[in-house]
Amino acid sequence: MRLNGKVALITGGTLGIGRAIALRFAQEGAKVAVSGRGRAALDETVALIREQGGIALAIEADVQYKKDVDAMFETVLAEWGELHILVNNAGICTPVSFLDMSEEEWDRHMAINAKGTFLAAQRAAKEMLKQGTGGSIINMSSVNGINAEADQAHYNATKGAVNLLTMSMSVELSHLGVRTNALCPGLIETRLTKPLIDNGPAIAEYLKTVPMKRVGQPEEIADAALFLASDDSRYVSGHCLVVDGGQVTKLS
Numbered sequence: 001m002r003l004n005g006k007v008a009l010i011t012g013g014t015l016g017i018g019r020a021i022a023l024r025f026a027q028e029g030a031k032v033a034v035s036g037r038g039r040a041a042l043d044e045t046v047a048l049i050r051e052q053g054g055i056a057l058a059i060e061a062d063v064q065y066k067k068d069v070d071a072m073f074e075t076v077l078a079e080w081g082e083l084h085i086l087v088n089n090a091g092i093c094t095p096v097s098f099l100d101m102s103e104e105e106w107d108r109h110m111a112i113n114a115k116g117t118f119l120a121a122q123r124a125a126k127e128m129l130k131q132g133t134g135g136s137i138i139n140m141s142s143v144n145g146i147n148a149e150a151d152q153a154h155y156n157a158t159k160g161a162v163n164l165l166t167m168s169m170s171v172e173l174s175h176l177g178v179r180t181n182a183l184c185p186g187l188i189e190t191r192l193t194k195p196l197i198d199n200g201p202a203i204a205e206y207l208k209t210v211p212m213k214r215v216g217q218p219e220e221i222a223d224a225a226l227f228l229a230s231d232d233s234r235y236v237s238g239h240c241l242v243v244d245g246g247q248v249t250k251l252s
């Protein structure tokens with residue numbers, strides 16, 4: 001088991017990619033704190049982890065608010081006394097054209113995807129340095145942090161920010177034992193992408209951009225997250241790992 005004795009916190013772990021990561025980390029022996037919005041889905045994830053023999057804790061928190069982020073860390077530390085892995089996975093995307101994008105939608109994406117990632121990453125790094133164990137921080141970015149997709153200017157900008165935040169943290173923290181990396185998934189089958197995946201003509205058109213000609217599954221991102229969380233990646237820091245069926249390398 002690759003995460004034996006480790007404590008991991010997964011934000012946005014109630015559903016989709018975050019839930020798959022939480023389940024995978026628990027299978028590998030980590031104690032997993034799952035946070036997110038929506039009590040029912042949160043409790044369901046924790047129940048799934050416990051059913052498979054894992055150790056889990058549910059924490060309701062909205063990552064755009066510092067007081068929620070601080071309370072989330074205090075709950076983990078009160079329960080388990082330490083933290084070794086943070087997966088900054090919470091994120092939203094509500095497509096709208098650039099010209100119709102409201103100030104409120106821009107601010108909401110920045111607050112959750114970019115500021116929320118910063119708040120949790122900073123607190124995690126401080127705790128890891130205080131406890132003297134070092135750690136691994138994984139920020140959930142996207143292929144949209146590398147190339148721009150129409151109707152997602154706000155989302156694209158937040159994921160671009162996440163990539164540079166990841167590199168900035170790596171530059172300042174790697175020599176202190178805290179590694180920071182990002183994951184850049186392509187199209188993964190979750191609630192977020194259901195409207196596109198359920199739209200036959202639209203998904204057929206989209207898959208023309210993906211050399212593997214299929215959407216990815218949350219478990220495929222969880223496996224990549226496990227690599228970045230574990231000592232298998234002990235000399236990897238500041239990297240943005242693309243997991244996209246080959247999409248971003250395709251010219252047309």
Ligand SMILES: NC(=O)c1ccc[n+]([C@@H]2O[C@H](COP(=O)([O-])OP(=O)(O)OC[C@H]3O[C@@H](n4cnc5c(N)ncnc54)[C@H](O)[C@@H]3O)[C@@H](O)[C@H]2O)c1
Pocket residue numbers: 011012013014015016017018035036037038061062063064089090091092093112140141142143184185186187188189190191192193
């Ligand atoms: N699904 C994809 O194709 C895809 C591709 C690239 C990147 N991503 C990224 O992966 C992450 C997870 O996406 P998903 O597809 O699993 O989405 P999802 O909608 O299934 O899950 C999103 C999770 O984030 C949580 N969340 C949303 N707003 C929050 C907030 N303010 N505070 C705390 N938690 C909040 C939700 O509770 C949920 O647990 C996101 O950061 C997303 O941008 C997804």
